Amino acid sequence: MIVIYALLICIGFVYLYPMLYMISTSFMSRDDLLDTSVKWLPSTFYLQNYIDAGKSMDFLMSFLKGIAIAGLPTLCNIVICMLVGYGFARYDFKGKKIMMGLLIFSYILPSQVTMIPTYVLYNNMHILGTILTFVIPALFGNGLNAPIFILIFYQFFKQIPKVLTEAAAIDGAGHFKTFFRIAVPSAVPAIVTVVLFSFVWYWNESYLTELYVQGLSANTVWTNLVVQLKNFDQSFNTRATVGDTATSLNESVRMAATTLSILPLLVMYLILQKQFVESIDRAGITGE
Amino acid sequence: MSDNKDQAKTNIEETKPKKVKVKRGKLEAREARMGYFFVLPWIIGTLIFVLIPLGQSFYYMWYNIRITPLGTKFTWVGTGNFTQIWLENPEFPQQLVTYIWQTIVEVPIIVVFALIIAMMLNGKIKLKGFFRLIFFLPVIIVSGPVMNMLVSEGASTIPAMNTQAVINALDTFLPTKMANSVGELFGNMIMVLWYSGVQILIFLSALQKVDPSLYEAAKMDGGSGWECFWKITLPTIKNFILLNAVYTVIFLSSNEQNELITMIKNAMFSGTKEKGYGYASAMAWMYSIVVTLIVLLFFLLLGNKRDQYDRLVSKRKRMLKREERLARKIERRGARNVKKLERARRSHRYKTYDGNGDY
Numbered sequence: 001m002i003v004i005y006a007l008l009i010c011i012g013f014v015y016l017y018p019m020l021y022m023i024s025t026s027f028m029s030r031d032d033l034l035d036t037s038v039k040w041l042p043s044t045f046y047l048q049n050y051i052d053a054g055k056s057m058d059f060l061m062s063f064l065k066g067i068a069i070a071g072l073p074t075l076c077n078i079v080i081c082m083l084v085g086y087g088f089a090r091y092d093f094k095g096k097k098i099m100m101g102l103l104i105f106s107y108i109l110p111s112q113v114t115m116i117p118t119y120v121l122y123n124n125m126h127i128l129g130t131i132l133t134f135v136i137p138a139l140f141g142n143g144l145n146a147p148i149f150i151l152i153f154y155q156f157f158k159q160i161p162k163v164l165t166e167a168a169a170i171d172g173a174g175h176f177k178t179f180f181r182i183a184v185p186s187a188v189p190a191i192v193t194v195v196l197f198s199f200v201w202y203w204n205e206s207y208l209t210e211l212y213v214q215g216l217s218a219n220t221v222w223t224n225l226v227v228q229l230k231n232f233d234q235s236f237n238t239r240a241t242v243g244d245t246a247t248s249l250n251e252s253v254r255m256a257a258t259t260l261s262i263l264p265l266l267v268m269y270l271i272l273q274k275q276f277v278e279s280i281d282r283a284g285i286t287g288e
Numbered sequence: 289m290s291d292n293k294d295q296a297k298t299n300i301e302e303t304k305p306k307k308v309k310v311k312r313g314k315l316e317a318r319e320a321r322m323g324y325f326f327v328l329p330w331i332i333g334t335l336i337f338v339l340i341p342l343g344q345s346f347y348y349m350w351y352n353i354r355i356t357p358l359g360t361k362f363t364w365v366g367t368g369n370f371t372q373i374w375l376e377n378p379e380f381p382q383q384l385v386t387y388i389w390q391t392i393v394e395v396p397i398i399v400v401f402a403l404i405i406a407m408m409l410n411g412k413i414k415l416k417g418f419f420r421l422i423f424f425l426p427v428i429i430v431s432g433p434v435m436n437m438l439v440s441e442g443a444s445t446i447p448a449m450n451t452q453a454v455i456n457a458l459d460t461f462l463p464t465k466m467a468n469s470v471g472e473l474f475g476n477m478i479m480v481l482w483y484s485g486v487q488i489l490i491f492l493s494a495l496q497k498v499d500p501s502l503y504e505a506a507k508m509d510g511g512s513g514w515e516c517f518w519k520i521t522l523p524t525i526k527n528f529i530l531l532n533a534v535y536t537v538i539f540l541s542s543n544e545q546n547e548l549i550t551m552i553k554n555a556m557f558s559g560t561k562e563k564g565y566g567y568a569s570a571m572a573w574m575y576s577i578v579v580t581l582i583v584l585l586f587f588l589l590l591g592n593k594r595d596q597y598d599r600l601v602s603k604r605k606r607m608l609k610r611e612e613r614l615a616r617k618i619e620r621r622g623a624r625n626v627k628k629l630e631r632a633r634r635s636h637r638y639k640t641y642d643g644n645g646d647y
Contacts, residue, residue, distance in 0.1 A: 001413075004408050004411065004413065005413070007408065008408055008409075008413070008419055011405065011481075012419060012422045012423070014477075014478060014481065015422055015423065015425070015426070015478070015481060015482070016422060016425075017478060018438050018478055018482075019425075019429075022438065022441075025441070080329050080330070083326050083329065084326060084327050084329065084330040086326055087322075087323050087324075087325070087326025087327040088323075088326075088327060090323070090326075091319050091320065091322055091323025091326065092316075092319065092320065092323065093319075093320035093321075093323040093324055093327075094320065096323070099327065099330075099331070102334060102338075103330075103334075106334060106338045107538065108534070108538060108579070108580060108583050109338070109342070109576055109580070110541050110542060110549075110572070110575060110576045110579050111542060112549050112552050112553075112571075112572040112575055112576065113341075113342060113345055113569075113572040113573055113575070113576040114337065114338060114341035114342055114345060115341075115552075115553075115556075115572065116341075116344075116345055116348060116556055116565050116568055116569050116572065117340070117341035117344035117345050117348070118337060118341050119556075120344075120565070121336075121341070137333060137337050139329070139333075140329050140330065140332050140333025140334075140336065140337065141329050141330030141333045141334070142330070142333040142334060142336075142337040142338065150330070175322045200427065200428050203431075204428075204430070204431030204432075204434075205431070206431055206432050206433050206544055207432065207542075207544045207549060207550075207553070211553065226431050226432075226433050226434065227433070229433040229434065229437060230432070230433035230436075232437075251441050254437060254441060255437075255441060257437075258434055258437045258438065261433070261434060262428070262429050262434055265428040265429070266428065266429075268428075269425065269428050273417075273421050274417075276424060276427075276428075277417070277420040277421060277424050277489070279489070280486070280489040280490055280492075280493050281489070281492070281493040281496070
């Protein structure tokens with residue numbers, strides 16, 4: 001028993017080590033960084049790193065836009081994935097097996113192989129560089145990791161006893177009424193899981209955000225914190241040459257920027273921790 | 289005698305009832321229509337965003353595509369893009385090989401680690417919620433830029449670990465490529481562990497579904513914990529091992545720490561003459577074939593192998609089905625031939641000898 005606790009604590013510490021390192025470094029001034037006697041605790045409570053990093057990342061605007069970029073597609077994702085999952089679970093139709101196979105295939109297929117034609121498509125539709133590039137695929141059930149969510153809902157709706165929907169049908173409920181009155185209310189745990197994961201995954205997606213939503217053009221409107229962090233060195237240096245910064249680019253500033261970019265999710269995680277750690281359990285991914 | 293035969297015939301017919309073909313009723317047809325209706329958005333989406341682009345990029349990769357002010361110019365180059373990638377820019381194939389080794393080494397480690405943590409958390413321990421909180425935390429952090437930042441600032445290595453010594457030790461009995469990727473793994477141990485958040489949760493909820501009475505029965509029969517693990521736990525959660533392995537492969541392949549996908553993007557927007565969309569499409573196709581092969585490999589390694597009995601039964605069933613089909617075919621052909629003969633006789637194309645007159 002003691003061995004297990006010791007192991008868990010050790011591994012837990014290893015797990016948290018990068019976080020602790022990041023936070024402690026982000027509070028260090030340049031003198032602390034150079035001073036070898038300062039290892040973990042900074043000598044003073046130094047906030048200038050955060051101010052500089054926040055300014056170069058345009059923290060508030062990036063944060064709000066990030067919420068929009070992650071939030072809107074997530075909304076579409078839930079609604080459509082729920083419909084599709086219900087369709088797969090409740091009805092029998094020709095070609096269902098092939099479609100399920102296709103669903104898994106579209107998950108395994110790396111997005112890079114479809115990325116170039118999709119980019120051209122968005123370019124022709126003139127929606128490159130807008131949030132629509134994330135919303136439209138999500139509206140058609142092909143958002144980020146949508147196959148996983150469809151499968152989650154599929155698993156969940158399969159567990160609803162058929163008797164229940166039949167009883168509703170006998171009582172005169174149509175297909176949609178059955179869906180909205182019986183399926184949706186019972187799927188709340190699955191919905192919570194999908195919302196959390198979809199939001200986090202969209203929030204953390206930098207590759208596709210940069211390509212589609214930002215459109216890789218110089219005069220972009222859309223950006224989020226992760227993309228800002230990716231281009232942090234550049235934006236910080238641009239400001240530093242003008243003389244807008246109090247510090248120079250060093251690891252403290254970079255760690256401060258990293259902390260800032262994960263801060264919103266961290267706060268969300270601490271508030272919703274119960275939902276997070278029980279999410280997979282309750283969504284019934286592992287079957288009955 | 290003939291009575292006996294009849295009896296035997298009816299016996300056979302009784303044991304093998306004729307399959308009744310039921311015509312689909314209106315209700316079923318309507319249900320199926322509703323099913324299509326619910327799935328319709330996804331079908332359209334998959335066509336537009338998966339299948340058609342897949343075909344298009346397959347088409348692109350045989351061309352050199354240049355965007356000029358007058359429009360896009362396609363020039364047929366055949367396998368030119370591939371020879372370009374393999375012969376003139378060796379960086380991509382090299383990275384591809386590194387990626388394959390890395391994935392094959394990392395996936396088992398991540399999955400096994402997740403299983404160990406899940407087993408520990410599944411026991412009766414205090415502060416379970418707290419530990420779960422820690423082990424699930426990385427899930428919200430592991431985005432490419434954050435990880436790159438942490439790695440580049442050296443937050444990902446445990447300072448006490450000497451990577452080079454590990455590599456040298458491994459190099460004596462492993463291929464160099466593999467030794468290098470294992471060594472790199474030690475250098476980035478924490479990052480690898482960080483990728484196992486979702487997997488831990490999946491294992492945890494799978495472990496909770498294992499029937500406790502199985503363990504009790506095994507304990508009564510004198511089974512040790514070790515035996516219980518191999519004989520009960522592992523077979524029960526086998527499918528989830530596969531699920532986690534596939535999830536890990538996909539995660540590693542789409543994570544921005546993976547340099548290959550950055551290379552593809554850079555090639556896509558490269559201004560040089562020979563690169564561009566076609567070149568990047570060729571890269572992307574090679575990359576996805578590699579990823580699919582790795583996923584297939586894990587399917588083969590961990591997939592459900594049916595046992596001997598099941599295999600025999602299904603083989604026998606297949607054989608019966610084939611024989612039945614053959615019998616039906618012969619029957620049909622016989623009926624057809626009878627009809628043909630009948631028609632021929634009726635149209636007096638040939639006469640049968642009816643016993644009187646000339647032949």
